[in-house]
Amino acid sequence: MLSKKKLKNDLEGVVLALKKRNFSFDTVELEELEGKRKVNQIETQDLQNLRNTQSKSIGKAKAAGENIEPLLAEVADLGGRLDKAKSELQVIQDKINNIVMSIPNVPHESVPEGDTEDDNIEVMKWGEPMKFDFEIKDHVDLGEKHGLDFATAAKISSARFSVMTGKMAKLHRALTQFMLDWHIENNGYTEAYVPYMVNAQSLTGTGQLPKFEEDLFKTHLHGEEGEARALYLIPTAEVPVTNLMSGKIINESDLPLKFVAHTPCFRSEAGAYGKDTRGLIRQHQFEKVELVQITKPEDSYKVLEELTSHAEGILQALELPYRKVILCGGDLGFSSSKTYDLEVWLPAQNTYREISSCSCFEDFQARRMQLRWRKSQSDKPELLHTLNGSGLAVGRTLVAILENYQNADGSIKIPSALKNYMGDIELIN
C-alpha cells in the first residue's frame, strides 16, 4: 500500500512512476472521493464532538442533581444524524481503500523500462554451461529412473503434483537441509518454523490479497461458512514469516531481523494452463527455503544486494551456472519496488530458468501490516522496510542438479556440497 499522504500530495508523481509498470488508475475518481471524504469526515467528527460534550454535560448535571430532561431533549436526534454521517463516511472510505489497495508499489529509479520478461536486463553471469559429449535427457526422463513419479501423483491428487521415492526423495530433502544450514551458519539467519495456512489479514499484509485471491488455495474450516474463518495455503513462506512481526514496534537494537524458513508453497497457477506442464518446473505444491529481512529504511537497498548474494551463494556452492537479471517495470511483482531474479542454467531446455526472486518492498508491506520501529525513545515510530528472496526454490534446484549433473548412463553425480547430506554417496544410479 502506498502512503495516502503521498497520494494526496504528489498524485502526479505517483502516476508518472507507475507508468514504468504500465499501470494506471482513475485519478479523477480518487480525487473526487478524497474531496467528499474530507467534507464527510469533518461533519462526522463535528457531530461526534457535539455528542461527547453534550454527554459530558449531562453527566455533570446529573451529578449536581439538576433536571436533565431538557438536555436529553437536545440530543434526541443526534444519534440518528451521527449514524447517517458515519455510514456515508464509511462508504467513501471503503471506496478509497479499495482503490489504494489495488495500486502496486512504485518502482525504484534503478528499475529498467520494459513490458515483459524479455525486457529484463542481465546484470551478471556466473559459471559456464556444461558441455556434454552425449545426448542429454531432461529432468523428467532422468528423474523417473530414480523415483520421481508424476503419474502416481496425478492418480492420488491431480496434475501439477509430484511423488518422489528413494534417493530422489532423499536428494530433495538433502537440498532443503543444506540450504537451511548454509543460511543459518554462513549468513546469520534465524530459522523459523511457521504455519502453512494463514488468514486473510496476513495475505493482505504482504500484498497477495485483495487482488490475487485466484492464485491461492482457499480452505473452509469444517462446518463454518463465514469468510472470517477461511484459511489459505501459503503461496510462499514470505507471508507467515514477514507477518511474524506485523503490528509490532521493533527496537533499533534488534534490527535487522533475518529469518530463514523452509515451507511448502501452494499455488493455484490460475492463468498458467498449458504452461510448463511437463516436469517439476510449475507445480501446485513445491518446497522453498525463503530468506526474509526486516531493515531500517536507509539500509534496504544495500540489504537487497546482500540478500541476493546469499541466494547466489547456494548456486555457487552447488556449482550451478546461473545469471542474475533485474526485472523491468512491466515484470515487477505487485508489492515489489525492485527485484532481482536468479536464473539457473537448464541444459535440456538450453536456457536459464528462474530459481530465485529477491525483492525489496520498501515500506509497501510494512504499511499494510503496521510494522514499525522507533529511532529513539523520543521519536515517532516509523515504518520499516521488508525484503525477501528464495534461497532457493527446492524443486527447481533439484531439476537443475538432475540436468547439470547427469552422466551418459543416466546416473546423477552428487554435488560435493551435498555429500554429507546424502550419506557420502557419490552417485545416484
Next chain:
RNA sequence: GGAGGGAUGGCAGAGCGGCUGAAUGCACCGGUCUUGAAAACCGGCAAGGGUUAAUACCCUUCUAGGGUUCAAAUCCCUAUCCCUCCA
C-alpha cells in the same frame, strides 16, 4: 463431552456506566546530585487519523464484530485466542 476464568499502553497490572486515553510499577528519555556511575529525587513518555502555514484544536482506538445508552474499557450478544477444573 461438561463447568468456569481471562484478553487493557513496550512489559506487568488496576479500573467494571459519566472529570478514565486510562491509576500504579517496571522499562525508556531528560534533569538535579556525583570526579564518573549507581542510588535517591524531579519531570516526560500509547498509537492512528482529521483541520491548519503553524501554534493549537478535534476524532478514533482498552482482542474483533454487533447491540443497549444522552454517555461503554466498564452492561448484553457473537466470534477468535489463552488459561483452569471436572469427565
